[in-house]
Amino acid sequence: MHTGGSRIGVTRCPVHFPPRSDPGNVHKAVWNDPPGRRPWTQEVAVTPVHFPRGRTAKRQCAAFALLVLGCLSSAGGSAAQTVHLKLGAGQHAEARYYPGRGDRPAVMLVHDFLATAEGTLTDTLARRLARDGVALLVPTLSLGVLGRRAPLPCEAVHLHVFEQDIAELRRWVEWLLGKGRTRIVLVGQRFGGWQALALAQRLLSPALQAVIMISPRMPGQARDLAALRTAAAQGRRELVQRPLLSCQRFVGPADSIYSYASWDAARMLDALSAAPIAVRAIVGGRDTSLDAAWRQRLGDAGALVQLVPDAVDFRDPRHLGALLELIVASLMIEG
Template identity: 35%
Template sequence: MSGQRYYARGVFALFALLFPVQHATAETVEAKLSTGIIATADFRAGQPSRPAILLLHGFLQTRYAPPMSSLANTLADRGYTVLTPTLTLDINRRAKSLACEAVHTHTMEGDVAEIGFWANWLANKGYSSIALIGHSVGSTQILRYAAKDPNQAVKKVVLTSLVPFHGKPQEVQNALALAKRPAGERNLGRFTLTYCNNNYVAPPAAYLSYVSNDTKQTLDLLGKTKVPAEVILGTADKTITTDWPQKIQSRGTPVTIIDKASHFFDGAQEFDLADKVEAILQNLPAGNQ
């Protein structure tokens, strides 16, 4: 059966090259946040019988970044209402990913507040069943939101490639010392954060807001989330340790493992991710009642 499945996928991929798929047209929406910054998102309305889906990109990326961008297209084509915001990171109408060397004034708290804003936006449009899906750091941010005070319409969170932040202990100490200096909020340091290796430029408080979300806190949040959560990981993901799935499961959170999937679920595993996500979504109530 597996051979037939991959043969079918190969035929589909060839067909897609010859006849490109026309995805549902997205409406770009803008909204002014309480900070005065303009946030943007793409919105595609789907069938009322299906839940509404909010998909969040990875660290410093935008809504156009894979794998969430391709998953958004797939879910919209299958009739789901899809909202894909770009976190502002304190930049008006941000449309490009940020380099590590940029000055990062944004914080984890601000990112989580924006997730809440867009979840409320969907709920205010009448969607009573919402699922939040994140990728990588986006999953960590959604987890923070789900463990705090999520909108009652949020029924599920799906955390793909969930990975905690890791800060170097000495850099954390340096940031704490830098914050205590005069004009601490305006001081800038160079730190290590996810793939930014000693070149993440930020005020110390902004940097510390992310590194506090380490492995222990991430696992603790899984035990505190106020809506059901599921995690999807890949066997070829080099950003996680081999015991990470077991640690997640020890907190009572279901984990799906996709064989040969990398951190970004590229290649044939893109289809596996879409299938696993939709299997989860099919258990949710209608989105617009």
């Protein structure tokens, strides 16, 4: 247990806000109001890695109270339920559902590209949030595989397309809504964040409160995107291998590859700019795929970028607590 101020503890440590006079730890994020919504620009102090002494007792107590509340509230809502969702044509999807408490928005946690709800960070995040009493739905995208339970390798035959994923996520949101959840925050890891953003754009439900993107990396430049588009348009079914997102060798027919490859940086930033709800981006300071320029562009596109300076992708337990703090804080804010 860390009692000093050198690092953020992984447990219920209070959130320490850096003093405003420390410009080095302050990142400005501008939420551009979507059309028809109140534009607002919020400067948020993010959790520092290193904290100087002399922070105010008031802030410390507030953060501590926040975490204590979270800890106490986790006792009753951490039991997971496996829920299935029929998708038609013999397909169905599976998700874990933590009912949580009803006083805060429910969270739908979207895993990374080709991953599952059992992914390390997703699973850990889900368990920790559920333990904090957060109502949580963690679906595993079927990716066209019946009862998929394992990450689908890049080299596997990929028949799924981006829009199917969004549709599947939409079904899950609707499932949540069916559960009486009126406030939903979408949290997506990496590419799951963009899929959550896309879902928000398409769903346009008032229940959706915000989108939190964890490590929303900038995609690489897709090769032969035009050719893929053409092939997809022609309905060609032969398998194609292309680098895609984190895959060096993604195998699938052209429409599948194109559906994901078309989500390039520009499209992502456009989607971000057009986001109908607040979007937060939590990034690690050492995440090389999230360099300062990309963070700037994210902020410029309207996301509230929250930086955890020494973190990379938050798999490291030392930075998981900071991530949780930021998510919980967001939920409280949204709630």
